[in-house]
Amino acid sequence: MRSRRKIGSKIYVALVMVFLYIPIAVLILYSFNDGKTSVWKGFTLKWYYELFNNSAIMNSLYNTLIIAVLAAVISTLLGTFAAIGIYNMKKPVRSLVTTVSNIPIINPEIVTGVSFMLLFTFLGTLFNFEMGFATVLIAHISFCTPYVILNVMPKLRQMDYSIYEAALDLGCNQRQAFFKTIMPEIMPGVISGLLMSFTYSLDDFVITYFTRGPKFQTLPIEIYTMLKRRISPTINALSTLLFVITIAILIIVNIRERKTEKERMTD
Amino acid sequence: MKKILSIALSAVMAGTAALACTGCDSQPKEEINVFNWGEYVSNGEDGTLDTIAEFEERYNVKVNYTNYESNEEMYNLLKESNSSYDVIIPSDYMISKLIEEDMLEKINFDNVPNYKNIMDKYKTTDFDPNGEYSVPYSWGVVALCYNKTMVEEKPTGFDVLWDKDYSGNILMFNNSRDAMAIAMKLKGITPTTVTKDDIDVATKYLSEQKPLLKKYVMDQVFTEMEGDQAALAPYYAGDIAVMMTNNENLDYVLPEEGSNLFIDSMCIPKTTQNKELAEKFINYMLDAEVAKANAEYLGYSTPNQAAYELLDDEVKNNELIYPSDEYLSKCYTFSDLPQDVYDYMQNEFLKVQL
Amino acid sequence: MKSKAPSCPYLLWMIIFTIIPLAMVIYYAFTDKSGNFTLQSFADSLFYTDVFVRSLWIALLSTAICLLIAYPLSYIMSRAKSSTRNVITMLIMLPMWMNFILRIYAWVLLLQNDGLVDIAVKLLGLDVPLLGTTGAVVLGMVYNFLPFMVLPIHSVMLKIDNRLIEAAEDLGANKVRIFSKVVFPLSVPGIISGITMVFVPTASTFLVAQYLGGTGDKMIGDVIENIFQRDKNVGSAISLALMVIILIFIIVMNKFGDEEAAVA
Numbered sequence: 001m002r003s004r005r006k007i008g009s010k011i012y013v014a015l016v017m018v019f020l021y022i023p024i025a026v027l028i029l030y031s032f033n034d035g036k037t038s039v040w041k042g043f044t045l046k047w048y049y050e051l052f053n054n055s056a057i058m059n060s061l062y063n064t065l066i067i068a069v070l071a072a073v074i075s076t077l078l079g080t081f082a083a084i085g086i087y088n089m090k091k092p093v094r095s096l097v098t099t100v101s102n103i104p105i106i107n108p109e110i111v112t113g114v115s116f117m118l119l120f121t122f123l124g125t126l127f128n129f130e131m132g133f134a135t136v137l138i139a140h141i142s143f144c145t146p147y148v149i150l151n152v153m154p155k156l157r158q159m160d161y162s163i164y165e166a167a168l169d170l171g172c173n174q175r176q177a178f179f180k181t182i183m184p185e186i187m188p189g190v191i192s193g194l195l196m197s198f199t200y201s202l203d204d205f206v207i208t209y210f211t212r213g214p215k216f217q218t219l220p221i222e223i224y225t226m227l228k229r230r231i232s233p234t235i236n237a238l239s240t241l242l243f244v245i246t247i248a249i250l251i252i253v254n255i256r257e258r259k260t261e262k263e264r265m266t267d
Numbered sequence: 268m269k270k271i272l273s274i275a276l277s278a279v280m281a282g283t284a285a286l287a288c289t290g291c292d293s294q295p296k297e298e299i300n301v302f303n304w305g306e307y308v309s310n311g312e313d314g315t316l317d318t319i320a321e322f323e324e325r326y327n328v329k330v331n332y333t334n335y336e337s338n339e340e341m342y343n344l345l346k347e348s349n350s351s352y353d354v355i356i357p358s359d360y361m362i363s364k365l366i367e368e369d370m371l372e373k374i375n376f377d378n379v380p381n382y383k384n385i386m387d388k389y390k391t392t393d394f395d396p397n398g399e400y401s402v403p404y405s406w407g408v409v410a411l412c413y414n415k416t417m418v419e420e421k422p423t424g425f426d427v428l429w430d431k432d433y434s435g436n437i438l439m440f441n442n443s444r445d446a447m448a449i450a451m452k453l454k455g456i457t458p459t460t461v462t463k464d465d466i467d468v469a470t471k472y473l474s475e476q477k478p479l480l481k482k483y484v485m486d487q488v489f490t491e492m493e494g495d496q497a498a499l500a501p502y503y504a505g506d507i508a509v510m511m512t513n514n515e516n517l518d519y520v521l522p523e524e525g526s527n528l529f530i531d532s533m534c535i536p537k538t539t540q541n542k543e544l545a546e547k548f549i550n551y552m553l554d555a556e557v558a559k560a561n562a563e564y565l566g567y568s569t570p571n572q573a574a575y576e577l578l579d580d581e582v583k584n585n586e587l588i589y590p591s592d593e594y595l596s597k598c599y600t601f602s603d604l605p606q607d608v609y610d611y612m613q614n615e616f617l618k619v620q621l
Numbered sequence: 622m623k624s625k626a627p628s629c630p631y632l633l634w635m636i637i638f639t640i641i642p643l644a645m646v647i648y649y650a651f652t653d654k655s656g657n658f659t660l661q662s663f664a665d666s667l668f669y670t671d672v673f674v675r676s677l678w679i680a681l682l683s684t685a686i687c688l689l690i691a692y693p694l695s696y697i698m699s700r701a702k703s704s705t706r707n708v709i710t711m712l713i714m715l716p717m718w719m720n721f722i723l724r725i726y727a728w729v730l731l732l733q734n735d736g737l738v739d740i741a742v743k744l745l746g747l748d749v750p751l752l753g754t755t756g757a758v759v760l761g762m763v764y765n766f767l768p769f770m771v772l773p774i775h776s777v778m779l780k781i782d783n784r785l786i787e788a789a790e791d792l793g794a795n796k797v798r799i800f801s802k803v804v805f806p807l808s809v810p811g812i813i814s815g816i817t818m819v820f821v822p823t824a825s826t827f828l829v830a831q832y833l834g835g836t837g838d839k840m841i842g843d844v845i846e847n848i849f850q851r852d853k854n855v856g857s858a859i860s861l862a863l864m865v866i867i868l869i870f871i872i873v874m875n876k877f878g879d880e881e882a883a884v885a
Contacts, residue, residue: 053311081627081630
């Protein structure tokens, strides 16, 4: 019975992975296409070479990654603490605040983008600054934090509060009790929130487009603005490299984790 | 889990720090903000000229090169944000609008000696009658692309886009101006400036077309036509030429009723903070070798005589890229429309598409 | 940790960066071009009711399919070893780090005539066009938002103690009862988060329909994007209407969730 369930699970996971990765395989395949067309013309590595020569794309990549990492980390911090604070509010206030915090998610991106642009322009003329890195970062944090809150809140609801109180009874001060009891409980939610924020920030086009100013360009904008003509396969090459690097990191870390798990079990 | 993330994060940060340092420079340089379409200048691939990098090196300046996706989006950013751009490359009708709204600087041609390279016929245009605010960068016509294996006889004009025999295999422009222009010209209206009544005529005609269409497309036209997925599509001449090199089943037709002649020109918006450097940039773009490299990368037609002469004969004789004067006389350009008329056009087209 | 203080930084942030843009939308929705109060923008936006309803319908469908696929996966993940679970999590997120447009184009190539998926489907005996259909749009939506349904649900399911399930088995419950009385109620908070994070973007997303759909598949997100740049008033009116409907949906769902969770 157990083994049948296990095989069933493995097949299910495999099927989902196939679904998720067939388009990625296509994407990777076309990074080797000799030609800018959608028709296969032969195998080549030239797009990888061109990629490193293309300073515009490299610059956009750098901008995109920095913003994504910073936005993810800051949103996660901001959002986790916000979730804790909101959780402690009385019900009517909590409902209101939760609803308001969901608004950036509910607003269509173009509306958020344009209203940010108007806001930043107004503030910009007042305080004499131009839009750029900072405004993009602020905009990204604004739309990422609600996702963190939505991921952390359910974990807070699930949590058995008495563990925290027990820790206080056993002599911990508030900070120690928090880190020893609450943090581990909500950590899966925090991590999910971090991952989601990073993902949303990485791929954002509309909001970034309206808040970037004349000097700042990110990768999604680079790609979207190719769309009147066509997307160069250098973008495919770039995506493939990111993919390979991430998989490599995954494999290395996983091997090490399995090793420590084995060691722990044989102890 | 934490471990994976912390390693990943540090790898990303290390990588990006490395990337940043490759571009590191300690001297502050003059900067220029150039705002252009995507994939619109030669970028150094396959050993061709890297236009922006070359300019940076030659004049020891930093170019902040950013892109926009449509004239309207560019206009929105220009008008409603306090961002300062030095050079922009909009299309004809948008330039006309910018001139009217006093958003462009007059160019000091003493700083642009290479202006002599521009063909005389493009020095003054409908949208810039005295040629004071803009310098042409590229031009082209709209033509019909068709798949020889899917279409029986060679079409003669855009009316074939309404042919029921090809129902389900016809593509159409996914933007109001280009789509309505085709419809209007077939109904005898010249789409240079239009009225709401003209738009109504076009709307009605386009509604008749909708059931026959496979899709409204812009960039997707490449995957559709090159992959033998559709039979007919109107698009810009230079892009059709590219599609034809990628699929030998494709051929083109210059419609007998004429089509849109579009010109994209370089302008200096009033928000510029360094007008002389902007003019230097424009002058650089007019250099024969630079203009030639851009024209070859872009695939569109160049208004630069000196660059034209450097092109391959095959390109010069290509009727699609350099149509005869006889065909050009049948073509029309787009002028700026009053805001409410233009909004009406876009709204009506959206309604047709729904 | 009973204090509300930790939320102060974000509350402040929210006031500036969430409420002000919202106020702008409300302002534009209720005024005309010259700033006078009017309901005309709402009246004009009634024209798009069909698109509206269609978009909500597609969003619901996509969300439901996401839930169906994600739920078993989340459960399997939550029962797996920590190292396996982490790997699966990263593998699910990884495709989302490849650019959105490239992913859509990949589906275009797969679904078009003689594309891999098209060939596979034809081999199964179904000779129907895949690209340019509402089905393709739903497929694209599910593909893009599946991870956002999996993450919150699996994170909540981690807490469901195996011993509870074993106890239920010992007490004689069959699979269905275990699911409906033990697993499902305990996973509700995660389901609600997941639905919120998937339904909302699918209702207002644009571009997916443009590439994968046919001429009749325009969604409200495409319409808003089209209109908003030239007519902030009608654009805001439509956005506000969309927002209100989605909010109502979320409030109703949360009420249902609170009841379910209370029972558990």
